[in-house]
Amino acid sequence: MEKRHRFSIWYVLLGVWAVLIIQGYIASMFAAQMIPYSQFLNLLKAGKIGEVAVTANQIQGKMMVDGGAPGETKVFKTIRVDPELSTLLEQYKVVFKGEIESTFLRDLFSWIFPIMLFVGIWYFFMKKMGSQQAGFMTIGKNKAKIYVENELNVTFKDVAGVDEAKQELIEVVEFLKNPGKFTQLGGRIPKGILLVGPPGTGKTLLAKAVAGESGVPFFSLSGSEFVEMFVGLGAARVRDLFVQAKEKAPCIIFIDELDALGKARGIGTFGGHDEREQTLNQLLAEMDGFDPKVGVILMAATNRPEILDPALLRPGRFDRHILVDRPDKTGRMEILKVHLKNIKAAADLDLEKLANMTPGMAGADLANLINEAALLAVRREKKEVGMPEFEEAIERVVAGLEKKNRLINPDERKTVAYHEMGHAIVALSLPGTDPVQKISIIPRGIAALGYTMQVPTGDRFLMRKTELLNKVASLLGGRAAEEIIFGDISTGAHNDLARATDITKSMIKEYGMSDRLGQVYFAREKRQQFLDIGVQETGDYSNATAETIDEEIKTIISMEYAKALEILKTKKDILQKGAELLLEKEKIEGTELKALMDGQ
Ligand code: ADP
Ligand code: MG
Ligand code: ZN
Numbered sequence: 001m002e003k004r005h006r007f008s009i010w011y012v013l014l015g016v017w018a019v020l021i022i023q024g025y026i027a028s029m030f031a032a033q034m035i036p037y038s039q040f041l042n043l044l045k046a047g048k049i050g051e052v053a054v055t056a057n058q059i060q061g062k063m064m065v066d067g068g069a070p071g072e073t074k075v076f077k078t079i080r081v082d083p084e085l086s087t088l089l090e091q092y093k094v095v096f097k098g099e100i101e102s103t104f105l106r107d108l109f110s111w112i113f114p115i116m117l118f119v120g121i122w123y124f125f126m127k128k129m130g131s132q133q134a135g136f137m138t139i140g141k142n143k144a145k146i147y148v149e150n151e152l153n154v155t156f157k158d159v160a161g162v163d164e165a166k167q168e169l170i171e172v173v174e175f176l177k178n179p180g181k182f183t184q185l186g187g188r189i190p191k192g193i194l195l196v197g198p199p200g201t202g203k204t205l206l207a208k209a210v211a212g213e214s215g216v217p218f219f220s221l222s223g224s225e226f227v228e229m230f231v232g233l234g235a236a237r238v239r240d241l242f243v244q245a246k247e248k249a250p251c252i253i254f255i256d257e258l259d260a261l262g263k264a265r266g267i268g269t270f271g272g273h274d275e276r277e278q279t280l281n282q283l284l285a286e287m288d289g290f291d292p293k294v295g296v297i298l299m300a301a302t303n304r305p306e307i308l309d310p311a312l313l314r315p316g317r318f319d320r321h322i323l324v325d326r327p328d329k330t331g332r333m334e335i336l337k338v339h340l341k342n343i344k345a346a347a348d349l350d351l352e353k354l355a356n357m358t359p360g361m362a363g364a365d366l367a368n369l370i371n372e373a374a375l376l377a378v379r380r381e382k383k384e385v386g387m388p389e390f391e392e393a394i395e396r397v398v399a400g401l402e403k404k405n406r407l408i409n410p411d412e413r414k415t416v417a418y419h420e421m422g423h424a425i426v427a428l429s430l431p432g433t434d435p436v437q438k439i440s441i442i443p444r445g446i447a448a449l450g451y452t453m454q455v456p457t458g459d460r461f462l463m464r465k466t467e468l469l470n471k472v473a474s475l476l477g478g479r480a481a482e483e484i485i486f487g488d489i490s491t492g493a494h495n496d497l498a499r500a501t502d503i504t505k506s507m508i509k510e511y512g513m514s515d516r517l518g519q520v521y522f523a524r525e526k527r528q529q530f531l532d533i534g535v536q537e538t539g540d541y542s543n544a545t546a547e548t549i550d551e552e553i554k555t556i557i558s559m560e561y562a563k564a565l566e567i568l569k570t571k572k573d574i575l576q577k578g579a580e581l582l583l584e585k586e587k588i589e590g591t592e593l594k595a596l597m598d599g600q
Contacts (some may be wrong), residue, residue, distance in 0.1 A: 160327075501557065
């Protein structure tokens with residue numbers, strides 16, 4: 001762990017306090033005690049006055065201390081009353097002079113010395129803060145932290161539950177280990193890799209693991225670190241970073257939280273953020289300018305890919321996207337295993353039960369959970385961390401996450417499972433739909449609730465009418481499943497409905513696929529308004545036609561909905577089985593689903 005020394009107000013207060021104490025001490029050493037004139041005369045007569053300085057109205061000098069060591073004196077001061085003093089002084093043989101001793105030495109000690117001390121302390125802390133709080137000297141210099149291989153002992157073993165992402169990154173490791181071999185064969189090396197996923201799923205960890213596995217230098221910077229107070233500095237920093245990286249190649253440049261830097265230009269703020277824009281432009285220019293053959297791989301992570309500037313995602317820039325989603329049940333078990341190595345856990349720990357109790361938690365939440373459990377065990381003075389501690393820790397962590405609205409309740413989960421299963425079964429039962437690759441109900445993952453991933457088998461330029469209709473039917477399958485199972489419908493289908501309606505509308509208005517309206521083209525060029533703010537659709541057909549179009553849309557959608565209902569009713573047992581499997585495992589692969597459909 002890196003220790004951060006932050007400049008804090010407490011250092012200042014401590015310094016001021018020290019100055020006051022020292023000043024008080026020094027002042028008291030030199031301070032003169034005010035005594036009445038009568039006491040002065042008594043002391044004089046008793047022979048206890050050492051030497052004095054006399055001015056027109058004040059006498060200052062040294063007097064012997066009562067009961068003190070012989071020769072110990074104390075400074076005193078008194079207001080002069082008797083003008084005939086000198087005779088008296090002479091009578092008692094006191095040395096006297098006509099001016100007060102200079103206070104230069106006293107001032108020196110009580111002011112200059114503490115100030116020097118204070119400056120010293122300040123300088124010490126400034127030095128400790130080092131490059132963190134780069135002072136005026138280092139402005140524009142790079143703050144990238146460079147981890148050398150042996151410091152960065154993160155490997156793929158430390159990252160669990162994200163096997164697909166790991167699989168894709170292994171190739172990058174191979175390349176970094178031996179860049180020459182790759183380029184000899186003419187292979188194209190990815191220039192920029194973007195890790196996309198919700199917070200806490202291990203994106204930063206994965207990037208470090210790639211560096212750790214390949215043993216190359218790792219330049220790590222956070223997007224927000226590029227955005228500087230002074231215009232132009234961020235851009236200078238980017239330039240500097242790439243120069244440094246090229247010197248150290250092969251190496252990895254990792255920009256964490258790319259969204260802070262790469263927000264689409266010109267949105268959000270009016271007039272834009274000059275500094276960020278310049279920095280982003282510089283980054284784009286550097287990315288275009290460097291040849292991946294030198295062995296510099298650019299990695300970045302974000303949990304908000306949708307706000308990134310499209311220019312960043314273009315081919316030749318961050319064109320390889322790797323999804324790092326929240327883990328499913330097995331994934332959570334793997335992650336728990338990784339982190340359990342760091343604590344002393346009981347032997348009878350039921351990992352599966354723990355994984356069951358933590359749906360929707362990301363790697364960081366699980367790491368936090370284990371830490372909580374360990375702390376609880378310490379508080380209870382146990383020798384090892386057991387199930388009771390874990391269960392209580394889960395309750396605490398879940399309560400925290402619930403507040404942040406990141407968990408869904410079991411009822412919703414069930415609805416989502418049947419809904420997604422409905423999409424999948426209808427899609428698989430109809431010809432011409434894209435094969436289902438994966439169904440997931442991991443909460444707050446890539447999709448808010450769940451998703452059914454259909455991947456086209458090839459590029460399509462033409463779609464048949466039946467294919468479009470089947471697509472509409474599978475979109476409506478989610479809601480149909482809800483109706484069959486629960487006899488009620490939920491709001492979860494609004495996006496499906498929007499897409500189904502869009503497809504149907506296009507079929508009628510653009511493709512002439514409606515029997516009632518015939519082969520007529522009704523849509524008009526979508527006219528762009530000022531600055532892309534809105535798209536206005538205009539049509540030049542009669543109101544009667546508009547009504548017919550609306551009716552046709554409704555007819556087609558109802559027909560397809562009826563089709564979806566029909567399919568799901570006949571396959572209700574598969575729907576049941578599939579949803580139960582999904583609830584248990586949270587994620588089903590296409591092959592498993594196929595087996596289920598074939599009645600195995
Ligand atoms: P992200 O960058 O995606 O927000 P981090 O990589 O910073 O998440 O993860 C924070 C911490 O959570 C890690 O240091 C690690 O302890 C734990 N963690 C997250 N994901 C995983 C994972 N897949 N396997 C093991 N530990 C993980
Ligand atoms: Mg991170
Ligand atoms: Zn849906």
